Amino acid sequence: MTVNECAEWLRARxxxxxxxxxxxxxxxxxxxxxxxxxxxxxxxxxxxxxNGETTARYLPLxxxxxxxxxxxxxxxxxxxxxxxxxxxxxxxxxERVDLSIDHHPSNTxxxxxxxxxxxxxxxxELVFDVISRLGEVxxxxxxxxxxxxxxxxxxxxxxxxxxxxxxxxxxxAELGADTAxxxxxxxxxxxxxxxxxxxxxxxxxxxxxxxxAAVAVITNEMMKRSGADEDDIENIAALPVSIEGVLAGVxxxxxxxxGCKVSVRSxxxxxxxxxxxxxGGGGHAAAAGFTSDEAPESLxxxxxxxxxxxxxx
Amino acid sequence: MTVNECAEWLRARxxxxxxxxxxxxxxxxxxxxxxxxxxxxxxxxxxxxxNGETTARYLPLxxxxxxxxxxxxxxxxxxxxxxxxxxxxxxxxxERVDLSIDHHPSNTxxxxxxxxxxxxxxxxELVFDVISRLGEVxxxxxxxxxxxxxxxxxxxxxxxxxxxxxxxxxxxAELGADTAxxxxxxxxxxxxxxxxxxxxxxxxxxxxxxxxAAVAVITNEMMKRSGADEDDIENIAALPVSIEGVLAGVxxxxxxxxGCKVSVRSxxxxxxxxxxxxxGGGGHAAAAGFTSDEAPESLxxxxxxxxxxxxxx
Numbered sequence: 001m002t003v004n005e006c007a008e009w010l011r012a013r014x015x016x017x018x019x020x021x022x023x024x025x026x027x028x029x030x031x032x033x034x035x036x037x038x039x040x041x042x043x044x045x046x047x048x049x050x051n052g053e054t055t056a057r058y059l060p061l062x063x064x065x066x067x068x069x070x071x072x073x074x075x076x077x078x079x080x081x082x083x084x085x086x087x088x089x090x091x092x093x094x095e096r097v098d099l100s101i102d103h104h105p106s107n108t109x110x111x112x113x114x115x116x117x118x119x120x121x122x123x124x125e126l127v128f129d130v131i132s133r134l135g136e137v138x139x140x141x142x143x144x145x146x147x148x149x150x151x152x153x154x155x156x157x158x159x160x161x162x163x164x165x166x167x168x169x170x171x172x173a174e175l176g177a178d179t180a181x182x183x184x185x186x187x188x189x190x191x192x193x194x195x196x197x198x199x200x201x202x203x204x205x206x207x208x209x210x211x212x213a214a215v216a217v218i219t220n221e222m223m224k225r226s227g228a229d230e231d232d233i234e235n236i237a238a239l240p241v242s243i244e245g246v247l248a249g250v251x252x253x254x255x256x257x258x259g260c261k262v263s264v265r266s267x268x269x270x271x272x273x274x275x276x277x278x279x280g281g282g283g284h285a286a287a288a289g290f291t292s293d294e295a296p297e298s299l300x301x302x303x304x305x306x307x308x309x310x311x312x313x
Numbered sequence: 314m315t316v317n318e319c320a321e322w323l324r325a326r327x328x329x330x331x332x333x334x335x336x337x338x339x340x341x342x343x344x345x346x347x348x349x350x351x352x353x354x355x356x357x358x359x360x361x362x363x364n365g366e367t368t369a370r371y372l373p374l375x376x377x378x379x380x381x382x383x384x385x386x387x388x389x390x391x392x393x394x395x396x397x398x399x400x401x402x403x404x405x406x407x408e409r410v411d412l413s414i415d416h417h418p419s420n421t422x423x424x425x426x427x428x429x430x431x432x433x434x435x436x437x438e439l440v441f442d443v444i445s446r447l448g449e450v451x452x453x454x455x456x457x458x459x460x461x462x463x464x465x466x467x468x469x470x471x472x473x474x475x476x477x478x479x480x481x482x483x484x485x486a487e488l489g490a491d492t493a494x495x496x497x498x499x500x501x502x503x504x505x506x507x508x509x510x511x512x513x514x515x516x517x518x519x520x521x522x523x524x525x526a527a528v529a530v531i532t533n534e535m536m537k538r539s540g541a542d543e544d545d546i547e548n549i550a551a552l553p554v555s556i557e558g559v560l561a562g563v564x565x566x567x568x569x570x571x572g573c574k575v576s577v578r579s580x581x582x583x584x585x586x587x588x589x590x591x592x593g594g595g596g597h598a599a600a601a602g603f604t605s606d607e608a609p610e611s612l613x614x615x616x617x618x619x620x621x622x623x624x625x626x
Binding site for chain 1: 467468469470471472474475476477479480482483484486487492493496497500501502503504505508509511512513514515516518520524555556557558
């Protein structure tokens with residue numbers, strides 16, 4: 001369906017429940033908050049399904065919209081959710097989804113109606129277009145959508161950032177979104193523990209094959225000494241491959257109970273999935289992982305041997 | 314003067330020499346390259362003054378426009394340059410500046426004509442408006458301007474990022490600027506030397522006053538061991554203040570000839586300028602600096618004493 005049709009569809013209905021996806025990010029949460037806010041501003045009943053995996057970072061944004069237990073939805077909408085497999089645990093009982101608003105090319109058309117535009121960098125941009133047709137976009141809605149756009153584009157640095165994403169950001173800034181505050185909170189501040197663990201990682205970083213591969217090790221000792229928790233090491237596997245000339249970045253994390261968890265990130269032309277498959281893991285071409293019972297130091301040469309083979313091919 | 318007047322002024326003249334500022338950044342270089350390109354496309358002679366401090370990162374952008382030694386300019390234009398003090402060494406013989414295009418509120422009106430709009434996040438946005446009135450903005454010009462806007466806003470993350478900056482980026486992307494390639498090169502990849510020096514800095518980072526201040530020291534030894542050059546430590550002064558809870562970030566860089574250069578970055582409510590003024594330096598509320606003949610270790614307690622005084626106030 002088109003943006004206009006979607007707006008009309010919403011205008012003609014009431015009592016909405018909005019679903020966010022598993023391991024919710026800024027795009028699904030921001031989209032849900034803005035959509036719920038806009039529907040309420042249009043005089044409708046709209047709630048968001050409480051997603052158990054929502055982290056502290058996003059909870060304040062969506063909490064005012066959480067559905068009360070007693071809510072009986074008339075229509076169910078999923079935002080930024082490509083397939084039923086991406087539904088959170090709380091949505092397991094849901095059979096029929098009435099509308100999916102999404103930007104994933106892999107959307108499985110699981111909903112009765114689908115507004116999906118894969119040319120958009122974020123689902124938030126689509127929601128922005130839809131709610132602009134329902135009424136005035138408030139400052140709160142604009143902030144939720146700015147969080148959606150900015151987090152899904154890595155603060156406008158990822159390859160998906162395009163003219164439309166910039167244009168949406170421009171209009172959201174004009175609508176009063178506190179872009180500086182959001183940028184500071186999401187992209188320009190790091191915890192002391194994060195800085196400490198990065199210091200340890202950088203100091204121990206090993207370059208192989210003339211710098212084409214970089215291997216980082218995170219030991220339990222480093223985690224302890226830095227005081228880092230899971231939030232602090234979010235996305236840390238992206239660090240080694242962000243270094244100039246590095247085609248494969250390997251992050252080996254020692255596990256508390258022994259063994260380790262390995263994350264591989266690679267540049268186009270080298271498959272992370274293929275590397276990890278050799279160790280019984282998998283994932284995508286650009287990002288994959290596996291777990292192992294071995295200690296980091298004994299695993300390293302084995303990973304290096306696989307990398308050598310792929311580089312020589 | 315207004316953007317329209319500036320375009321008219323340029324249209325009526327020929328033989329331009331464009332000056333970039335000392336320690337040139339992406340905004341001054343990108344602005345100069347785009348302006349020179351647009352003037353040439355409009356059939357005029359336009360060159361950029363060779364700025365000896367241009368780093369390897371920016372040289373390819375401006376090199377095609379460097380003035381031959383024989384060039385006798387008819388009109389001199391400075392871009393992104395607030396005052397004569399910011400002129401590079403090569404401009405020392407220049408008496409009269411005909412036009413200044415700038416976005417610094419501190420522009421001293423040193424030029425005969427000035428187009429200065431401090432509401433712009435970058436000078437590149439002003440140049441964009443001006444050259445849009447001179448003719449078609451080519452892909453090369455758009456890329457130079459995207460480098461200007463994106464570097465001066467820290468890839469749209471700094472507080473100066475506003476609706477206008479986003480709108481300019483949107484239009485530049487539409488004009489064919491390779492935003493993904495530029496983002497990857499400027500914001501999403503780091504040299505091995507950068508990573509190494511960050512590792513040293515993080516390991517030695519000192520927190521004062523319960524984490525309200527962080528002091529980083531960059532010694533000559535660290536520079537040598539990491540192999541870092543000026544490009545590698547660009548904007549490194551922003552690191553300490555990016556840590557959660559830090560209101561004042563101080564970066565002390567040991568100089569090769571002895572003494573050191575200090576950069577201070579601070580959160581609103583605490584003036585970097587005031588801190589640096591105590592040591593004979595200055596700058597803005599959020600960012601300032603000074604130089605000292607002292608060694609980092611002897612300077613540190615003196616800076617701490619000033620910080621203590623300001624925090625207690």
